[in-house]
Amino acid sequence: RISSTKELLINAEKGGYAVGAFNVYNLEGVEAVVAAAEEEQSPAILQIHPSALKQGGIPLVACCIAAAEQASVPITVHFDHGSSKQELVQVLELGFDSVMVDGSHLPFKENISYTQYISFLAHSKDMLVEAELGRLSGTEDDLTVEDYEARLTDVNQAQEFIDKTGIDALAVCIGNVHGKYPASGPNLRLDLLKDLHALSLKKGVFLVLHGASGLPEELIKGCIEHGVRKFNVNTEVRKAYMESLSSPKKDLVHVMASAIEAMKAVVAEKMHLFGSAGKA
Ligand code: G3H
Ligand code: 13P
Ligand code: ZN
Ligand code: NA
Numbered sequence: 001r002i003s004s005t006k007e008l009l010i011n012a013e014k015g016g017y018a019v020g021a022f023n024v025y026n027l028e029g030v031e032a033v034v035a036a037a038e039e040e041q042s043p044a045i046l047q048i049h050p051s052a053l054k055q056g057g058i059p060l061v062a063c064c065i066a067a068a069e070q071a072s073v074p075i076t077v078h079f080d081h082g083s084s085k086q087e088l089v090q091v092l093e094l095g096f097d098s099v100m101v102d103g104s105h106l107p108f109k110e111n112i113s114y115t116q117y118i119s120f121l122a123h124s125k126d127m128l129v130e131a132e133l134g135r136l137s138g139t140e141d142d143l144t145v146e147d148y149e150a151r152l153t154d155v156n157q158a159q160e161f162i163d164k165t166g167i168d169a170l171a172v173c174i175g176n177v178h179g180k181y182p183a184s185g186p187n188l189r190l191d192l193l194k195d196l197h198a199l200s201l202k203k204g205v206f207l208v209l210h211g212a213s214g215l216p217e218e219l220i221k222g223c224i225e226h227g228v229r230k231f232n233v234n235t236e237v238r239k240a241y242m243e244s245l246s247s248p249k250k251d252l253v254h255v256m257a258s259a260i261e262a263m264k265a266v267v268a269e270k271m272h273l274f275g276s277a278g279k280a
Helices: 005-015 027-040 050-070 085-091 108-124 145-151 155-165 190-203 217-225 235-244 252-274
Strands: 019-023 044-048 075-082 098-101 128-133 169-172 206-209 228-233
Touching: 005 019, 005 075, 005 128, 005 206, 005 228, 019 027, 019 075, 019 235, 019 252, 027 044, 027 050, 027 075, 027 235, 027 252, 044 050, 050 075, 075 085, 085 098, 085 108, 098 108, 108 128, 108 155, 128 155, 155 169, 155 190, 169 190, 169 228, 190 206, 190 217, 217 228, 217 252, 228 235, 228 252, 235 252
Parallel strands: 019 044, 019 228, 044 075, 075 098, 098 128, 128 169, 169 206, 206 228
Antiparallel strands: none
16 A cells, blocks of 8 residues: 555664665566565565666556555655666656665765765655665675775764765665575674664664674574664575576466465565564
């Protein structure tokens, strides 16, 4: 049903839980998230990455918006990782409820001016704005201790960033990575998250954690305790989709149905871990 990303995050803040934002690429993905949300009575965010938008275009966005409107639980539609100004300016016209401005590849000052610019435009359309400070690594990046430290979100910079950009939600880099975590396991700096949480409460912004695929239950709980209200999940859902294709199927409808079931199971499990199940 109609809701807003802001409303979902305000409720999560009040209730001390987090909302899952699940990357979707096609109708099966959308159906899987909506079905899981309805079964688990959970709010959810459907999010579209630029690569998914490139593939699915406006029909994919329209599909998400229609599915969110039709759902019996609150679901919103978010644009993930908007790293190009030109693209974001166009995306703001497509009916998303919220956007992520990703200037994390830019030097600090440029990230501020980029985020400030989009934030102003998005707010004039009543959209919630998420932005990232710090830089997320990929598992393939073999980082030295110095490199690892250099990519973390700095608390003082975060304060300046929030003040100057007027964002609503901050995506933090505390050692979280997109894709798989290394065999040694995730190395999350919950002590840093604690400081960022204090700042977020002072400033009235929500904390977001990207790269939630691969985090064990105790770290997810730790992140929620320290203020994370939105977790981004992609890899585990995609993996479930791909794996569902490897068993023999009778026909196309069977392929689609088993992909939905496989993704739905992962999404439902995350809703329980994030504490959003039963909160719709
Ligand atoms: O109104 C917004 C809250 O202060 C958000 O802060 O999600 O980081 O705890 P939090
Ligand atoms: P994972 O692929 O690690 O779940 O990360 C998802 C993400 O952050 C999308 O923005
Ligand atoms: Zn991400
Ligand atoms: Na991850």
